[in-house]
Amino acid sequence: MTAFYSNNSLPFETPDYQQLLSCYDAERTALWCYLNPSPRPSFNLALLTEIGDLQNRVATYMNSGNITEPIHYFVFASATRGVFNLGGDVDLFIQLINTADRDALYDYARLCIDEVYANATGFGVPDLTTISLIQGSALGGGFECALSCNHVIAEEDSQMGFPEILFNLFPGMGALSLLSRKIGLSQAERLVQDGKMHSARALCEMGVIDELAADGEGTQAVNQFIRQHQRASNGRLAIRQASQRIAPVTHEELMDIVEFWVDAALRLTSRDLRMMSRIVAAQNRLEANEAVPAARQRPEQANVLELVRA
Template sequence: MNAVVDFQQYSNGNFEQIRTRFDAEYGVMWSFMRPEPRPCFTKTTLQDLLQHHTYQENMKGRTISNGSFQKTNYLILASDLPGVFNLGGDLAAFGEAIRAQTRKELLTYARLCIDNVWTLYNMQAPITTISLVQGQAMGGGFEGALSTHVMIAEKSARMGLPEVLFNLFPGMGALSFLSRKIGMRAAEAMVRSGKVYTGEELYEMGVVDVLAEDGQGEKALYDWIRKNHRSLNSFQAIQRAKQRVNPLTVEELYEITEIWVDAALRLSERDLKIMERLVRAQNRKVTEPAIAEQAIA
């Protein structure tokens, strides 16, 4: 007989770079990202998310909270960092691996990313996955948001795929997810442009599913849940049917990461210098709020 493990005890003792919260009324399980040292997908953040989400999947929509089973109906991917959802891949680690030409290291990271987005996209438990984008979601951060069943964004949220700026492409699901939402032609144009879009623009394009007023993202999320909760079984069945009509396989995602790794290993020193400038920009996202907070104090 399996031991009963309280979710609160389980979560508090195992995660370094995410914070979790469970709201029992509608069965809402939150995953708040708080990566360090910069707001990107560090390996630790990815491992924490995968552990948490796989646990939810294996529990088949049940969570043990306060010593009893509770139903988990929704799994939310969000951020603890003001103004930033997630800035994407760990570019500093990429640069080191590319200069050392360590293909295995890049591929291991890429496959960890795919394991994360695939779990959110192909959730086997009766759980609806939702991303709540407040602030910036760039590169892999945008891909992570795209992998969920429902994408909610505030109007001024900023999302884009900047990889083309350093002569690469987003290899962790962007083309696969976007092409199934808006068609391959529009998806390729978005990837090739490197343009940054607002949440409002992406809603008009059909990428964002629910648009929220600025500062009202969590309210909009709960409004959507209250509106759709009575027909949740129908919504989940339709979602799975949509995935059968236009199927995506994990093999497709893995094979694209192989293309991404090979392309990354061909980057020039000039490309890597541009990547380093983006790392410095990511670092400023952490230091500037800290400086402002010190000034207020």
């Protein structure tokens, strides 16, 4: 697996990313991007910066007119066993809220929005399709990241949810915008307010997840989707363009909602911040379990919200 993760295999130059692992599949014209954050599987500033850099390099390359190997599919996956991503950098949020640093909170959220918007719009490349592969837990901002892609695939044992309501906040980096276009605003509001983990199967039945894969077969499901998409890519890309015209996700809308999120974050009480600290502690416990065999590890990871409530 280590040989598979190779930033050097891309058809354009990149810096030496520390929290991303990537490879290029020439047969399927797909670039795989594996999230590999440290010290916790969440969106820290370093990871966000690297994702944004890679997205920009793909867009620049594909729009350059000097393409040696095309990139028609960009796949987000995770290098952390049993976890797609556990969301925002809650530890950083606590620090910034305690110091009432609105500007820094806003700047963090803007980085998230820039990347969510890029995913939703194919990086501004007309014939590029973004795909997310969820294997394990996806919480909060991690779930938002996955939902921002054009096609969402989840393995059957994966679980997803929005824990923000547990500490009196809401997922402000695209959840309502993305979900409302898939399942309607009313159902989207219920999902972001219930504070529960949901199975991939249940979310697929709701229309949140586009495709369910058998456990351990997510990569094969992505490859199969790409094969099917390639057979009718002209029609499928045109349908996506039409859908985005009918119900566009705009950068302006996403940033307007970020303003609500920042204001709400700065209103949190000391009790709310203590609950946020429990989220960080739960994330640390999951990271400490990384060496546990997957068969024993995933049930605990899938129930991360239970660790918080304990």
